[in-house]
Amino acid sequence: MKTYLILTVFILLAGYTFKQKGIEPLPLKKLQGTYMGWTSQDVYGTEVYYKTTFKIKTYKNNIVRGQSIFYDSMDSTQVLVVYNLEGTYDASNQMLKLKEYEVVKKTKEWTFCFKEMPLNCIDENKKIELRGTWTAKNCPNTGGKVRVIK
Secondary structure, three states: OHHHHHHHHHHHHHHHHHHHHHOOOOOHHHHOEEEEEEEEEEEOOEEEEEEEEEEEEEEHHHEEEEEEEEEOOOOOOOEEEEEEEEEEEEOOOOEEEEEEEEEEEEOOOOOOOOOEEEEEEEEEOOEEEEEEEEEOOOOOOOOEEEEEEO
16 A cells, blocks of 8 residues: 555656646747758658758747758768748647748759758757758658757
8 A cells, every 4th residue: 555655646746747847838939049950861762961050030920030051961061052941830739840932042053942841849958959851842752851959
């Protein structure tokens, strides 16, 4: 009986602690900043990784705007393309939906994909991570993954 009571108290305390730490929605303002990481793309069956930077500003009504910067896969110091992007943040499920809409700068005469990126916003260890996948209407049959950390 005593073991059962101790176990019940432990479960209740653990549940209370979990509720206090991880369930609160991430405030929109906290998403603002510079994120660095990588984006992958399926190129003829091979996953190619590009160093990636997102610069994000937040606005009223859960609006997000900024730039995404992708670096050459062979030389991660050389900017390959810079896009303007915009999107919305859904705090109830911590989902940031970004869409690139304009090429600001490019260093190669390639067709660049305007990515649509539904990204999960994860707040762990005082770092915010955006993680998800991307697709592009102007680049059918391609896509990839995104992972950037503030």
